[in-house]
Amino acid sequence: MIFNLTTEPWIPVTDLDGNAREVGLAEIFTRSHTFRRIVGETPPMTAALYRLVLALAHRMYGPRDTGDWAGLWEGGVLPPAPVQNYFAQWSQRFDLLDPHRPFLQCAAVSTCGASSAAKLVPHRSTGNNTTLFDHTTASDIVELTAAEASRWLVTVQAFDPGGLKTPYRRDKSSEKAPCNQFGVALVEGATLRETLLLNLVDYDPRDERPHTTTTRADRPDWEADTPQDPNPDQRPPVGWTDLLTWPARRIWLSHHIRDGAPVIDGAVITPGTKVKVDGLAEHEWMGAYWRPEPPRKTEGKRAIRRKSTPVGPLLAVRLMPGRGLWRHARELLLAAPEGSNRQRPLALDRIAERSEAGFLPPDAMYTLRVFGQQLDPKGAIVRGVLEESVAAPVALLRAKEPRIEQILGYAVGLADDIGRGLRVLERDYRAAMRAAPSEDLVRGYWPRLPQPFDQFLRELAEAMSTGRSELPAADTWARAVRRIADTAAQRWAEGSPRPGRTLMAVGECYGRFQGLVAHLVSVYHSEVAACATWEEAA
Template sequence: MNPVRFNLTEQPWLPVVRMDGTRDELDLVELLTDAHLLRRILGQTPPMTAALHRLVLAFMHRAYGPASEVEWAELWRAERLPTPKVLADRFELFDAERPFLQCPAVAGVAASSAAKLVPHRAVGNNTTLFDHTTASAEVRLTPAEAARWLVTLQAYDPGGMKTPYRKDKASQAAPANAMGMVLVEGGTLKETLLLNLMPYCPDDETPRSTGVDDRPAWEAAPPGPEPDQRHPEGWTDLLTWPARRVWLVPRQIDGSTYVDRVVITPGTRLAGEPQDQEWMAAHRRSKSKKGRTTKGRSTKPTYGPWYPLRLQEHRGIWRFSQELLLAPIGSEERHWQRPLTLDHVARMVMDGVIPRHAVYTLRVFGQQLDSKGSVVQQSLEETVAMPVALLRADHPVAGPVIGRSIELANLIGSALNQMDREHRAQFKAPAAHGLDLAYWPLLSRPFDALLEALARALESGTSPVPAARGWDREVRRIATEAAVRWAEGSPRQGRNLEVAGQCYGQFIDQLNGEINACRGHLAGYIE
């Protein structure tokens, strides 16, 4: 019998926001049965929020399935989720033989400060960019805190050198670092969880690449202490991937339990292609302008490797709305793949289970590492409006309108930078600070408005041109204001002022030309 117990299905540890905005913590079972009364799961950092959702989804798959879209619809229409049946002994955080998401075999490795569990308090080779915690610093985590950071670590721990079990120190960055994890958010936590819960039936290999041996980490035997590499057995295996071998060391202090020491060694490296197994990310691959040539005739275009879309600071994930929202149409070989969870949502819209006018939110989570993949530089979270009407595969105009709108923003962004470069070329001045910040972040909300207006037009059978014109006006306004601030941003006299005025005038001419060209292209396509 363990002297210390903390069961994740019985004791509160999951951080939630209730519908009235108050914060609370719930156990796994209560989280699901009260999900219709909750707004969202909200972790201390964006990666924690993402990792906790992945864990809860794996838990739901084993509790509910659902084995088919019919069963999914029953869960969607129900007022509340049913009480899940669980094997409570698999969720003991400090069990000696099967501790949750841990590896008892590494218990004999010298333990380090619990600060290694927390990215902004990390030590040794895993320090974050701005942290100055020392290896001797004492960090005490409650069991609930330790559980949250343990789940986050398995999904988002950076790579680099770790304490070895024997000799192997090298570790691969945990899988979620490689992508922008896409979460569809509804009006309640119940809606959110179900919108991201695909039909799950391993006997029928549903979802794709999920076989009968699929199981979450807590149902598998604890892993061996040595690092290894393998393909995932299926979706719940990937959602709870054992990227690290971990052992939490609890201690009683003044009658309360804390975790102040931890063992973290390299774990399981992920093998396989991401687009074949990760369903909560969009993927794309580059397409060459020309295909292979045979006897003077061009064949099909060639493609580069697939890679998941990732968040980029300041630029906005909305620029990839085509890849995030739309299913490729036509016979041409696809060069993007939206998150496959959205394929399921689209089918539920087409079947009338989800209202066609619904507008949800895509929340995209990411973590940026340094060039070596071993230092956390920042964590990111962005949102994009998701009118479900755009998910349908029978709107041939949606792709061109969205693609044309994003292209316009990119062209104008490039023109802004060209304005600054031409001015600097004559004065050997440094690049202007804040020009990108005065443009890209301000386009996010207007783009959401474009998506919603486009969805309304397509559903009502009216022209999408007014929606596109509204976007043009916002791009013009934001870009012009950014250019004016650039021109007025520093004292300019004489030749400097004259050249700045010339560069500004050239930018305005290019701005007008790009907008007119895009309008003509769109009008020709729609007609």
């Protein structure tokens, strides 16, 4: 074996002291309690590596049910025997450069002729596949270490954009890899061991768990038979680990040996297998989903919701630059009642159940990280990579009271309404002065809201855990939003030109905005007070 991923160091982690290092697949399990987290070169790489490791964890440990999971959680360390037994059976399939069955590759496409290894790395330019982040050209020689190539190989299978690829025969068109369709959500604990266990769902293919995992047929890519035909195809996933390691591309890496170590000097990337499903929400358990509510309309100064019911399929929650993941707190965190217009990641359902069973404290606090990337309108070029987080208190994950959903909806709605007010402030001023539009005003608002919203979630969860009213937490959020909006508006006003007519226009627009904010906050307090609990007088 030239480079076996079970023992060779290639997965980047940080330890509990913050030191970075690389480890092999066996060590990432047996010493997971000594590591903080996996940290890839980009957010998509981090997500792809976690999905690979989670697929392995399911094949090694299950767990079949809450009892199995509790034994792993309470053990302190992950048992080494399942790791040793699994790799004793499948170690050969983890050889990156095996001539017959290389890891996550298809040796049959080697006849296509390798192009630059830069094809593996989305921020490297190759031919027409340029990006906004790169200054290399197709003529530059790109070589990767085996560890680097392994990481990018895993990332390509999960996040490769669509567009034209090298054809095996004639078909060269490809769809974007599955993880481009949703934000990949991961619950993060205090150690890598905790993170892995928190993201394991009940897994038993014999009992078709999780839902849509076909009896006995589910397996990760490396356990599958070598494709007889490397031409692109399409099929539904046979289970959860199949989807976690989906072969979106047929890939082959070329290499040479330098100083006794393999150097990856080329790559073939051809169209692979397309996921054929009616709805992603029925198969992809690391995503969150929602049906958008009808647009808000304005009556007087107050923005209200239409009474119609959301319709259409569940849409995946995705990361959008400048929009803020926290605005999807309901879809990401709250349990969905039957017939709901949202669905959170399945791991959060299991965390709530395990807490209710007494295995996780009700006041535990975790972080939900979501990873993704932005493609160009055609889905062929990477325009940006994204990672955001939101607080995930277990008390909120367990919440079933409708009032919590209402309070979160009002909190997000307040921020949205004030954000629209800032846009109106800018628009009215520009219209009065016949000036060009600008985004400077809202840029001083949205990026400053995630931290106070996390604090709001923590205070809301603490109120629920202690039986206190949710009103103080809601008030803290309102004051934070108002302060941030007012600061943004003041800086805008102070930065505006000073001639007399301009100063009058600024003052008039700013005054109207202040009045709108006062009205919106008053309505928000009334809405929250109508559904929140009240503390009894002593």
